[in-house]
Amino acid sequence: MDWQVRKDGGRLIGQPRGRVDETTWEKFSNDLIAAVREAAAAGLPLTVDLTGLDYMSSRGLRALTMAKREAGDAVAITLAGPNERMREILAISRYDKLFEIVDDVGL
Amino acid sequence: MLVRFWGTRGSLPVAQRAEAIRAKVVRALVAADGRRFASEDEAAAFAQENLDFATYGAFGGATSCVEVEGADEAFMICDMGSGLREFGIDAMRRCAGGHARTYHFFMSHMHWDHIMGFPFFAPAFDANATIVVHSGHADAEEALRRQQEEISFPVPFDWLRATFEFVQHKPGEVVEVDGVEVTLVVQHHSHDSYGYRFARHGRSVIYSTDSEHKLDNMDSEAAFESFFKDADLVICDTMYSLGDSVSLKQDWGHSSNIVAVDLCHAAHAKKLALFHHEPTYSDEDIARMHAETVRYEELVRAERPALEVICAYDGLEVTV
Numbered sequence: 001m002d003w004q005v006r007k008d009g010g011r012l013i014g015q016p017r018g019r020v021d022e023t024t025w026e027k028f029s030n031d032l033i034a035a036v037r038e039a040a041a042a043g044l045p046l047t048v049d050l051t052g053l054d055y056m057s058s059r060g061l062r063a064l065t066m067a068k069r070e071a072g073d074a075v076a077i078t079l080a081g082p083n084e085r086m087r088e089i090l091a092i093s094r095y096d097k098l099f100e101i102v103d104d105v106g107l
Numbered sequence: 108m109l110v111r112f113w114g115t116r117g118s119l120p121v122a123q124r125a126e127a128i129r130a131k132v133v134r135a136l137v138a139a140d141g142r143r144f145a146s147e148d149e150a151a152a153f154a155q156e157n158l159d160f161a162t163y164g165a166f167g168g169a170t171s172c173v174e175v176e177g178a179d180e181a182f183m184i185c186d187m188g189s190g191l192r193e194f195g196i197d198a199m200r201r202c203a204g205g206h207a208r209t210y211h212f213f214m215s216h217m218h219w220d221h222i223m224g225f226p227f228f229a230p231a232f233d234a235n236a237t238i239v240v241h242s243g244h245a246d247a248e249e250a251l252r253r254q255q256e257e258i259s260f261p262v263p264f265d266w267l268r269a270t271f272e273f274v275q276h277k278p279g280e281v282v283e284v285d286g287v288e289v290t291l292v293v294q295h296h297s298h299d300s301y302g303y304r305f306a307r308h309g310r311s312v313i314y315s316t317d318s319e320h321k322l323d324n325m326d327s328e329a330a331f332e333s334f335f336k337d338a339d340l341v342i343c344d345t346m347y348s349l350g351d352s353v354s355l356k357q358d359w360g361h362s363s364n365i366v367a368v369d370l371c372h373a374a375h376a377k378k379l380a381l382f383h384h385e386p387t388y389s390d391e392d393i394a395r396m397h398a399e400t401v402r403y404e405e406l407v408r409a410e411r412p413a414l415e416v417i418c419a420y421d422g423l424e425v426t427v
């Protein structure tokens with residue numbers, strides 16, 4: 001899994017690529033938490049750009065939860081552009097009720 | 108080994124209401140689409156083949172009670188939920204046919220839904236029966252006695268005629284019970300709960316209910332992966348969605364279908380039985396949760412061999 005972060009349109013955008021599973025979730029989690037802190041310091045919302053992600057197992061969902069706890073009320077987290085597979089996983093886990101999900105990253 | 112589910116519902120027994128039965132009948136009639144059946148057998152065959160389980164069957168509403176058949180002579184039963192009443196009646200029938208009158212119970216914990224069947228367990232009144240209650244808790248006997256105090260039940264524990272023995276085990280120790288190797292693991296739940304691994308002839312069954320897997324406790328997760336290792340059947344608490352278990356229902360002591368699949372995948376388990384169903388769920392809700400779990404397993408399977416995901420219901424038998 002590869003991770004890149006950029007500022008764009010008044011948001012911080014974190015972009016994981018590849019898949020988040022038992023071998024890569026810790027890196028994803030650390031990168032995500034760092035991005036939440038960076039967003040909080042800059043007073044920006046955080047968009048997680050999922051367009052390059054194949055899928056994540058519950059390890060990745062766990063990282064999202066920890067990021068949300070870290071963010072508290074300070075940073076709004078939006079998940080953007082999940083593929084079909086990710087969309088299904090977010091629905092089955094009911095994470096679509098915990099996170100705002102948008103179709104594309106937009107600009 | 109043969110695993111027989113006598114009670115699969117979580118927290119509180121439930122019964123089908125008239126509306127639910129009516130909806131099943133209506134769906135069946137619509138599916139029949141004007142066909143004529145010469146006999147009830149013919150209609151049953153059509154129903155079996157064409158209707159889904161939530162229409163032609165029901166998951167049942169008795170609370171946790173699972174029999175593991177495969178000891179030398181004795182009965183082995185996990186938990187004493189309301190499903191125990193039915194088991195007791197069936198066991199008396201089998202005893203009349205010559206089955207040994209020894210019962211080994213393995214208690215996940217002593218919450219009400221896991222002991223409420225005991226006052227209605229007919230073999231407890233059999234003077235020739237021996238009942239051994241295995242648990243990780245020190246207070247199993249107290250819980251069963253307290254449940255039969257006058258304020259809660261008319262028959263006190265001391266009126267029971269069977270011979271009782273209470274045995275406390277330490278997690279991690281392998282104990283041999285009537286030819287079956289049994290191991291316990293401590294689980295995260297109010298007042299603790301214990302999971303069991305039953306092994307014989309190279310086959311193994313895991314009973315792990317009322318167990319919350321905390322997001323931020325990786326050591327515990329590794330412990331469960333090794334406890335579930337290569338199991339032929341894992342019976343797992345899948346009461347909540349993952350979303351609920353990390354938000355609204357965090358610290359309520361239960362797990363999700365998602366975590367169950369991931370643990371089974373990591374442990375290379377062969378079959379997962381969804382268990383301890385949410386009492387507010389209709390048969391359709393449980394069937395949907397089952398279908399979603401099967402789908403999730405497919406989505407995250409990657410290069411692993413397939414994990415078979417079944418949904419426990421009262422009356423289900425699984426050969427291991």
Ligand SMILES: [Zn+2]
Binds near residue numbers: 117
């Ligand atoms: Zn329970």
Ligand SMILES: [Zn+2]
Binds near residue numbers: 216218296317360
């Ligand atoms: Zn409980």
